Amino acid sequence: MKQQCIQVDKKKGESVRKVLMENGALDTSVRIVSDESYIYIPLISAVDLKDLLFEDLQVTEHDFKVHEKPATLESILGHIPRYEVIGNIALLESDEGDLETTAAALLKVQPHLHTVLSALSPVEGEFRTRRFTFVKGENTTQTVHREYSCKYAIDMEKAYFTPRLATERSRILEQVKDGEVIVDMFAGVGPFSILIAKGRPSCRVVAIDKNPEAVKFLRHNIELNAVSNVEAVEGDAKEEAQRYIGVADHIIMNLPHTAQEFLGAAIVIAKPGTVIHYYDITPESDLYSTSLGHIESAASKAGFAVELIGTRIVRSYSPHQFNVCIEVKLY
Template sequence: MTQKTQNTISADGFDVAVRYAFRVHKEDGEPVRRILDEFDIVDYSCKPFADDVYLYLPLLRYPEKEERLAVRDCLMPLILSLPHPKEKMEYHSWYVKDLSFQVHKKAPTVSDLLGFSVAYEIIGDIAVLDDKIAANESGDEIDVSKVADAILTAHPAVKTVLLSKGPISGEFRTRDLEFIAGIDKTETVHKEYGCKYKVDLGRAYFTPRLSTERHRILAQIEEGDVVIDMFAGVGPYSILIAKSAKPAQVIANDKNDAAVELLNENIALNKVQNITALNEDALFLAEKYASTGDHVIMNLPHNAYDFLDTAVTLCKSGGIIHYYAMTSEDDLFDGSVTLIREAAKKQGREIEVLETRNVRSYAPRQYNICLDVRIL
């Protein structure tokens, strides 16, 4: 059974709380914290502290065994890429019982400041308000400038607030954005799992909402694999894999000139060597890379089905396609499995469905899904 944290007590004029802690080398604290954050176990009401060697991150609870194993599996690719992996392999010593942490003074949230909730995402130092922001629960029109002020107050690191004027659209999956407050810009640097990505939200697609999904794919990459990222964008899948796994090669392709320009900047920014950046129509990748891919990533959910014939051709025998799609709740997976099976059948090949995942809700009754399918 998961052990709960103890109640807050008062000592030396300030509030402290006794918590389980996650112990990590100080220099690795931020990438590890980002991974732990995906499991919702970091207690942000408490202030981390460090000694000469370690940083101690306060936890909301001591994770169950299955959760501890999942944390370990997510951290291992990062640990093996760090300068002192042997010392970090002792994952059972990561958790420390009954440490005292100073409690943060509670800062107001956006909801506290406004009196109602709004949807937004933070990318680097830019906050993007959801395009559906129109009225609060009482039906009153929302003043987006007041929402922007609340975001800037609640998130001191945010420098810009933009309003999405509609859904992602067009061949290059971009958004029409309106400047609301702060610094008028669309460029920023977003940090995720120890990688840095320069993005331009007005010219190339990027979302932090797939960070967990990107890490899930990373965990499947084995040393010496060839990875083909057919729709790489600015490189969040490709660079993470090249930096944290040991692939023989990553082919990162995108048709959007602006995205590939940023991709090349991000390759240099993250100091990765084993990536080939291409600016091609994905339909033509098979001319050079047929039967070479151990993993083929198809993160173009609105119309990846148009490229399935090429993806099958790219896969070596036993290669895996990671196929993303937008589907309705009436047919989450079956239709997509049929499309992949038919594409494989054209080439005299069979498939094995390894995993089906509902990645996130996209719209009412619509979901962003992923299928991991082995091509035999």
């Protein structure tokens, strides 16, 4: 496509381009081209160059190629699909329609992705795992996820992990002071524990999980992130609590739906001044009251009073249900 342009010596090309850009005279819809001696800078048609021209510039015509706009999911599919990215794996919602077409678009638009999966089940079972179906790319459920300077090796079918709590994990880190003891009662592959350990090297972190596969990855991730202040414990938090009586400054209870069953164990680990970060799935009609009542009841049995520090909605979980966090201090 021929159009008006400025022919300029290569040494002056960048300075001329900047002046044209600042004055709205540069046509950015096509690519600047060059040969051995000159750069050809495309102009918006009918632009007045009287006040812009440098010496030794020549207005001429040249062939230019239009910039190709990068493909987007919306331009390919006509909509933006629901998915999340864990490492180099994209996880599509199972009701996303034509999974093959959507997966192909994802792999095209995001070259760092190697695999597209779709969930066959919700989080289920004693070890809180999910089942997946392979859609496109490399047939694997293993990846390495990077988050806040940490790396987490994961097998998505063997241990639960969600990137949607990244901000929440960072928020908890900001509450932890140097030298404190943190007990992560349901640590999984270690996203809370390792981030805190790395961000607060003087702290001691006890990371507990019942799922042996999760603990295997947890131990690997401790090495992967070169943190020496995390103790990985395989076992039921109710039983393991007896080994850590009254040690915790912070207790992380990220086990939505069933954290209530472990409040007694959390109180064993606690001491006056302990902060409990309690996560639950609650209906919008009762976001905090019932859950807070459970915490207060468990604390009262052990002679603790409860000070409510804060409540927050972490994310939407399903229609009319939310993943919430309730934070209290015992005294």
